[in-house]
Amino acid sequence: MSQYRTETVSMYLTAAELARNDFIAIVTTRNAQGVDLLARASNGKTVGIQVKGNGKPDSWWYTQEHVRPSRTLFFVFVNRKMPGLAGDDARVQRAR
Numbered sequence: 001m002s003q004y005r006t007e008t009v010s011m012y013l014t015a016a017e018l019a020r021n022d023f024i025a026i027v028t029t030r031n032a033q034g035v036d037l038l039a040r041a042s043n044g045k046t047v048g049i050q051v052k053g054n055g056k057p058d059s060w061w062y063t064q065e066h067v068r069p070s071r072t073l074f075f076v077f078v079n080r081k082m083p084g085l086a087g088d089d090a091r092v093q094r095a096r
């Protein structure tokens with residue numbers, strides 16, 4: 001699967017997971033810098049989400065120097081090829 005397709009699938013998987021958990025999820029256009037999704041909670045708080053999709057097992061490229069701390073920007077990492085998963089199964093990992 002191409003990297004573009006992996007990132008697109010990861011973005012929509014994340015939006016679906018947010019919707020399943022009672023958030024309103026809005027997908028931005030692909031050229032929106034820094035934010036792939038906007039998520040609004042039932043309390044009215046809105047945050048930006050940057051989704052990073054990966055099709056390789058245990059391979060991530062983000063370090064602290066790539067990210068500016070923010071209370072309104074979150075990162076979601078989706079790995080479509082985690083060990084133990086078959087085929088096109090995907091798992092969204094939650095970071096705390």
